[in-house]
Amino acid sequence: MGSRIITLPPDLVSKIAAGEVIERPASCVKELIENSIDAGAHKITCEVKGSGVPWITVIDDGEGMTSEEVELSVKPHTTSKLKGESDLWEIKNFGFRGEALPSMCRVAEVEISSRSKTESTGYYIEVKGGKLIEKRETARDFGTTVKVSNLFYNVPVRRKFLKSVATELRYITLVIQRLSIAYPDISFTLVHDEHEILSLQSQPIAQRITAIFGKDFMDTLAPVDYKDSEIRVWGYASKPYALSTTANQLIFVNNRPCKDKIVRKAVLDAYGTPFKDKLPSFIIFIETQPNSVDVNVHPRKEEVRFSDESLIYSAVLKGTREGLSIKGPFIRAPIKREGELELDGYKFWQLHNSYIFTQTKDGVLMIDQHAAHERVMYERITREQIMVQKLLFPVIIELSGIEQKFFYEFKDCFKQLGFEMDEFGEQTIRISAIPSVLKEFTSNEFKSMLLELQEYESVKDDKFMATAKLVACKSAIKSGTPLTYEEMESLVKQLLTANNPYFCPHGRPTMIRMTNEELSRKFGK
Numbered sequence: 001m002g003s004r005i006i007t008l009p010p011d012l013v014s015k016i017a018a019g020e021v022i023e024r025p026a027s028c029v030k031e032l033i034e035n036s037i038d039a040g041a042h043k044i045t046c047e048v049k050g051s052g053v054p055w056i057t058v059i060d061d062g063e064g065m066t067s068e069e070v071e072l073s074v075k076p077h078t079t080s081k082l083k084g085e086s087d088l089w090e091i092k093n094f095g096f097r098g099e100a101l102p103s104m105c106r107v108a109e110v111e112i113s114s115r116s117k118t119e120s121t122g123y124y125i126e127v128k129g130g131k132l133i134e135k136r137e138t139a140r141d142f143g144t145t146v147k148v149s150n151l152f153y154n155v156p157v158r159r160k161f162l163k164s165v166a167t168e169l170r171y172i173t174l175v176i177q178r179l180s181i182a183y184p185d186i187s188f189t190l191v192h193d194e195h196e197i198l199s200l201q202s203q204p205i206a207q208r209i210t211a212i213f214g215k216d217f218m219d220t221l222a223p224v225d226y227k228d229s230e231i232r233v234w235g236y237a238s239k240p241y242a243l244s245t246t247a248n249q250l251i252f253v254n255n256r257p258c259k260d261k262i263v264r265k266a267v268l269d270a271y272g273t274p275f276k277d278k279l280p281s282f283i284i285f286i287e288t289q290p291n292s293v294d295v296n297v298h299p300r301k302e303e304v305r306f307s308d309e310s311l312i313y314s315a316v317l318k319g320t321r322e323g324l325s326i327k328g329p330f331i332r333a334p335i336k337r338e339g340e341l342e343l344d345g346y347k348f349w350q351l352h353n354s355y356i357f358t359q360t361k362d363g364v365l366m367i368d369q370h371a372a373h374e375r376v377m378y379e380r381i382t383r384e385q386i387m388v389q390k391l392l393f394p395v396i397i398e399l400s401g402i403e404q405k406f407f408y409e410f411k412d413c414f415k416q417l418g419f420e421m422d423e424f425g426e427q428t429i430r431i432s433a434i435p436s437v438l439k440e441f442t443s444n445e446f447k448s449m450l451l452e453l454q455e456y457e458s459v460k461d462d463k464f465m466a467t468a469k470l471v472a473c474k475s476a477i478k479s480g481t482p483l484t485y486e487e488m489e490s491l492v493k494q495l496l497t498a499n500n501p502y503f504c505p506h507g508r509p510t511m512i513r514m515t516n517e518e519l520s521r522k523f524g525k
């Protein structure tokens, strides 16, 4: 019997290598546009026929290529972007491996026409079946046009894995959107089957994001900007109340769009709450020394590796929290609590209109409804959604001297919690919106809140936290309120998934637990 290990034929090897770079039409678009950006283009147009398999053209006004360069560009491992090994650890452009164009030549027909700024004429080449079949002069403006046709003509399996025209076009659009956000001063156009579907003029970043995702989306974002000696983290992230089931999450490392678990986790952790079905959107740019990121770890350069992951994590976490004004101690998403806080059978009884009695997998719980609700509300307003309710009739309040003192001292905290208020006259304020967790709201209630904040003086709590506790307390159901089964169920479930379910924000217990073991012991079993 011969050896089971054989040498693959070169043709197959080259198709395998090409397949890692060019996965689908959108990969061609990505590589071509990245080349145009590397060439310093100001205007990039991408034209696509159908799914991109028939043809894709990318036209730029960049620095172009000379006669010799055009021919070299399609040869394997030829690049103008790396001069030697040391450059590999300091990459500032998209390309460096010199394998995108040759890969496309292996799995498609490629035509390039280009004119360098240093030459008076342009050059045209055509590569078919992996071979240069034509080269001639051509009249054209500065810049480069690359057309990739008949993609995967020789790789039938790849074609089979491609999706519908609509899906492939969506991938192409996403690639262009991402790159266009990283380069808002470049104009981008996408034409599909002769219809212009994206047209972006050079503009500031915020306008670019708005042009792509819409104004409503932009309005839900808060700016993030953080800098220390090693790193700058900037961009935008959803305001805490604007989490959504459909999130746009974009990460750019030194302007390269990429996926990164660490950055993503740091942003999500910044919100502090575990997410059920709602997620934040974010567009985060990380700027750091090129030699502290390895961009050469993925065949399509979609991932990067940081030399110091914990530095990146903490900078992103900190930057995002500052940007969102999320205050208070950082608490990680809760660990799954098995047994002791796992409900068994969903049975609830209310005792004296004040306590809820229920059973867990390993015992019983007696829950103080007010303290429990206070905890739930507190976590919601400090780290989740601050939903604001506009008042139909603004509440006008005349403040006494002492009330006024506290009003000025805590005004910003109230605003941060969703109150909209303005002052008119010496001692009169008008409140036009309140956090929607507050069910009832009267001027007397607001006055009593101000006076309760006096306690802050003695407790020396963080001002924001003191105000949040007060709002949580005011919004929580009172002792003595009868609850329906559904209300009890919802309250208990929310409490059990809280970050800190055992205590109310003032530090009093929310529940008393007794395990089955303790019960048996007490009954002398």
Ligand code: ADP
Binding pocket: 031, 035, 036, 039, 060, 062, 063, 064, 065, 069, 073, 074, 078, 079, 080, 081, 094, 095, 096, 097, 098, 099, 100, 101, 102, 143, 144
């Ligand atoms: P890489 O980008 O890794 O260098 P590519 O195969 O993508 O490798 O491109 C090979 C070379 O062709 C580039 O280094 C560049 O010199 C040249 N090139 C490709 N596209 C363009 C373009 N649009 N404008 C100018 N030069 C280009």
Ligand code: MG
Binding pocket: 031, 034, 035, 094, 095, 096, 100, 101
């Ligand atoms: Mg390239």
